[in-house]
Amino acid sequence: MSVGLRLTILGIGAVFFILVYGLLIKKKVSERLTLLWSFVALVAFIFVLFPRLLNRLANWADVSYPPALLFLVTILLLMLLVMYQSTQISVMDQRLREVGRAVALLRHEVTRLRNLSVLDNHLQINVNGGPTDRETEFTE
């Protein structure tokens, strides 16, 4: 690997790092996911800084073309990440439905209580033969 290529990859990695931590500061990505992305970037950094490590690993895994091993590891990491995101979406979906149900039931309860209070007001008017304090307040 030439020095120029290594520097380019290092530069891309650094930009990626800054981007992820920028998103974290803006609260657009969670701490947990930042850790995960940092781990991915760290693995990439290690291979750029120690390119022979990849050759050694490829020899050990009996892979004749070392970059193929790098692609394999990258694809596996990305698949893991996508799977994690899928689980998060499913969890969010369940929670969202629960919140939706709670909103629907609470809205129904509010309407029922509001109707009851209107009815209560009417009853008070009939019993007292005049407007209640609340009615007077509204008319004034």
Added chain:
Amino acid sequence: MKTLIAIPAYNESKNIADVLHALKSFRTSADILVVNDGSLDDTEAIALACGVEVVSHPCNMGYGAALQTAYQYATVNGYDEVIQFDSDGQHNVADLSVLIAASAEEQSLDVVLGSRFLGDRSFDPGSGKKQVIWFFRTVIWLLTRQRITDPTSGLRLIRRRVFSHYAGFNRFPNDFPDADVIVDVLLRRWQIREVPISNTRRLQGRSMHAGLRPLVYVFKVILSIFVVVMNVRRDGGR
């Protein structure tokens, strides 16, 4: 016995009034609840005009989610049994008395299922649906050794012990609570009985099982049954 008739409805403005009028003319002490599942048409307004209780989801969340809302409502408001009734006019109001009678007759029952195959022997749901029903009948029998003739029937009476359990978070399928729920109920050793009901076709509008959806339905329910079996084994049917 405090009974709630729960009607999940999504874009059923053409059918809901007829269904509600039929239910109201049926002499029963049961309360009626329409769960409007984020309809884009006038379903909510029509149901309110009919003088029944209406709970409206803020957006469309699925048939199962609507039923779960009804279970939560019934749990909070102290109902003893919930009768699920479709909003498309497929169910015959007269069949309610069959379900209620079966429930009153056998106090140990937890679920009463309406079966279209026990009533009218000539009932033909169509070749595709017939195969799906046969498939799920077989699956239920293999898993529970119990014979259920109509695993896709939507007309069901459910007692408090069961609906209060399914009212809990993440305990009920969101889309198609059919054979998977029956398997779950049977594996938990709750008592089910099927009673004969009649069948009519939906009055107007589009079915939620139209188009390619039956295929999705089959695979989703198979997966859901798998999840049910694994979970019941894990928690010992508690």
